[in-house]
Amino acid sequence: MTELSAARPDRMISVREVFGIDTDLRVPAFAEGEEHVPEIDHAYRFNPDVTLALLAGFSRGRRVMVQGLHGTGKSSHIEQVAARLNWPCVRVNLDGHVSRLDLVGKDAVVLREGKQVTEFQEGIVPWALQRPVALIFDEYDAGRPDVMFVIQRILERDGKLTLMDQNRVVSPHPGFRLFATANTVGLGNLSGLYHGAQRLNHAQIDRWNIVATLNYLPRPEEIAIVQARVPQFADAAGRKLIDSMVAVAELTRNGFAAGDLSTLMSPRTVITWAENMEIFRDPALAFRLSFVNKCDEAERAIVAEYFQRCFDRELDESHQLAMQAG
Numbered sequence: 001m002t003e004l005s006a007a008r009p010d011r012m013i014s015v016r017e018v019f020g021i022d023t024d025l026r027v028p029a030f031a032e033g034e035e036h037v038p039e040i041d042h043a044y045r046f047n048p049d050v051t052l053a054l055l056a057g058f059s060r061g062r063r064v065m066v067q068g069l070h071g072t073g074k075s076s077h078i079e080q081v082a083a084r085l086n087w088p089c090v091r092v093n094l095d096g097h098v099s100r101l102d103l104v105g106k107d108a109v110v111l112r113e114g115k116q117v118t119e120f121q122e123g124i125v126p127w128a129l130q131r132p133v134a135l136i137f138d139e140y141d142a143g144r145p146d147v148m149f150v151i152q153r154i155l156e157r158d159g160k161l162t163l164m165d166q167n168r169v170v171s172p173h174p175g176f177r178l179f180a181t182a183n184t185v186g187l188g189n190l191s192g193l194y195h196g197a198q199r200l201n202h203a204q205i206d207r208w209n210i211v212a213t214l215n216y217l218p219r220p221e222e223i224a225i226v227q228a229r230v231p232q233f234a235d236a237a238g239r240k241l242i243d244s245m246v247a248v249a250e251l252t253r254n255g256f257a258a259g260d261l262s263t264l265m266s267p268r269t270v271i272t273w274a275e276n277m278e279i280f281r282d283p284a285l286a287f288r289l290s291f292v293n294k295c296d297e298a299e300r301a302i303v304a305e306y307f308q309r310c311f312d313r314e315l316d317e318s319h320q321l322a323m324q325a326g
């Protein structure tokens, strides 16, 4: 196998054929995959706007950030585009545990011919930078300031990284690509949903060439996604059931927007609910286990009412509501 750093995109593929989008655009791809290429998820449904933004990232080297509420498919969207292009891809989650040294690298003790020696071990950023790799910074808005400082350097125009302790400058490989996902647009935890989200300064956000958003989808599309994930509900009866489930999810999103709820159901929660239904065979029980028990106790009665409205049957929590009202 050839060394990854020697690989180049070596074919052009049709966006229409591969992604089903009505365009004559062709994008570079690799004929052969390697171990860092994500696996194709055949059930994944592409959102054309987001897909085109991501393809501009891959074909034109634009830095693309995908922003949106949790569980809307941001991380998997980037991976699934990479999978179709056979583009190697690594994801780094910038949650509070990642440090500057994890990204850049550090001195480590290693064994060389039976002797202990101290050697610099490259972190994930210089490693990716020197290869045709799509580096995804997940939870970009949760990055600590020391980590963001490192990232800021590769966001400069030439994208070079200086390894200070090493006296070495690393230049980006022509196939290196940079992506990020975030729940907020760098304004911090305004909604109260995203604890740990940092405020990002505008110079930081400015360096991203394209910001695509992936929030909730039209109901038929969300239903199709859930059906694709849980094929047991792919028939007409299943569709009706999932329609009601997505309706409940929409009520929680509206309730959240109106300030009645402090949490909401993401598409990921709806998928989990459908999966749990395969196990428990009862929408109410599966709903309780997948969502209701995650809610603040004071809000469970409201959620139970949403369920009742969409399923025309009671959830046990409805009795509490009746008691409160009485």
Ligand SMILES: Nc1ncnc2c1ncn2[C@@H]1O[C@H](COP(=O)(O)OP(=O)(O)OP(=O)(O)O)[C@@H](O)[C@H]1O
Pocket (backbone or CB within 6 Å): 043, 044, 045, 046, 047, 068, 069, 070, 071, 072, 073, 074, 075, 076, 077, 181, 183, 225, 228, 229, 267, 268, 271
């Ligand atoms: N369009 C879609 N087609 C098929 N499955 C999807 C789609 N969108 C999301 N999913 C599924 O929903 C789940 C959540 O997706 P993902 O983890 O990519 O969301 P996210 O937006 O990155 O979430 P977070 O903000 O929490 O990181 C995954 O299991 C994914 O496979």
Ligand SMILES: [Mg+2]
Pocket (backbone or CB within 6 Å): 074, 075, 076, 138, 139, 181
């Ligand atoms: Mg994600």
